[in-house]
């Protein structure tokens with residue numbers, strides 16, 4: 001409890017999945033949370049459900065297309081206007097192309113790169129001056145084991161794989177460049193995260209369940225969003241004060257095979 005007391009955090013892609021789990025955990029730990037998304041109503045609905053259960057949490061939703069620089073400027077200005085400062089940025093939002101290597105076209109490939117890499121770059125570039133003024137800050141980028149290994153790990157998606165590889169290098173670059181300003185940049189690398197669709201396919205198809213067990217040897221074989229959120233919390237908090245460019249893999253053993 002209170003591991004983020006007094007901190008203000010921005011979490012992108014907060015309307016569902018991991019972004020929502022991170023926002024909820026951060027609020028539980030005492031942070032004021034700005035959750036952003038390109039469909040702001042989705043974030044508002046998700047946050048309203050959490051706030052109904054926990055009216056003491058401080059969580060607000062903001063409209064945000066991460067691939068547009070001016071939207072980053074607005075979100076950060078509005079966060080500072082609302083809460084007085086920003087201490088933490090979680091770059092969580094990302095997309096996939098759903099296309100295979102020999103089928104993908106330039107537009108689909110570039111769309112994934114624009115959101116997953118350029119969106120993250122804009123976030124880092126826009127927040128760094130605020131963090132510097134504030135005496136430091138923590139950026140946590142959500143990567144994927146898809147940048148380390150392929151196949152099921154990157155969903156057989158070359159654009160997703162390449163974008164997460166680029167984001168991995170960008171994170172290390174930014175970690176080094178910003179370290180002198182007291183700004184920490186680190187990443188989590190989740191393996192498969194339990195979603196209703198994945199859970200359903202595991203229940204309905206024993207062959208897929210066997211494949212998941214073999215690919216991810218440590219039970220329960222698939223992490224929940226809450227498991228991954230714990231890694232994000234650690235990197236966001238002062239508990240990881242001397243970590244810089246770290247790559248925290250949370251994958252039930254997928255990449256050690």
Ligand SMILES: NC(=O)C1=CN([C@@H]2O[C@H](COP(=O)(O)OP(=O)(O)OC[C@H]3O[C@@H](n4cnc5c(N)ncnc54)[C@H](O)[C@@H]3O)[C@@H](O)[C@H]2O)C=CC1
Nearest residue numbers: 013017018037038065066092093094142144190191192193
């Ligand atoms: N689901 C999984 O098994 C894994 C997910 N990850 C990573 O975890 C992170 C979260 O994943 P999930 O929760 O599964 O994703 P999700 O697809 O459930 O949620 C992503 C959110 O980001 C938002 N978003 C997408 N593009 C946006 C844009 N241009 N501007 C603003 N918001 C945008 C979406 O609207 C959505 O709410 C991603 O970075 C993903 O690559 C990594 C490994 C495994």
Ligand SMILES: C[C@H](CCC(=O)O)[C@H]1CC[C@H]2[C@@H]3[C@H](O)C[C@@H]4CC(=O)CC[C@]4(C)[C@H]3C[C@H](O)[C@]12C
Nearest residue numbers: 144145146152153154155156192201208211212
């Ligand atoms: C696309 C997911 C990972 C990419 C990421 O978001 O970083 C994949 C992670 C787990 C995969 C599923 C899992 O391996 C079980 C099935 C195996 C198959 O036979 C293909 C379908 C799966 C449901 C598979 C689908 C995706 O590759 C993942 C969700």
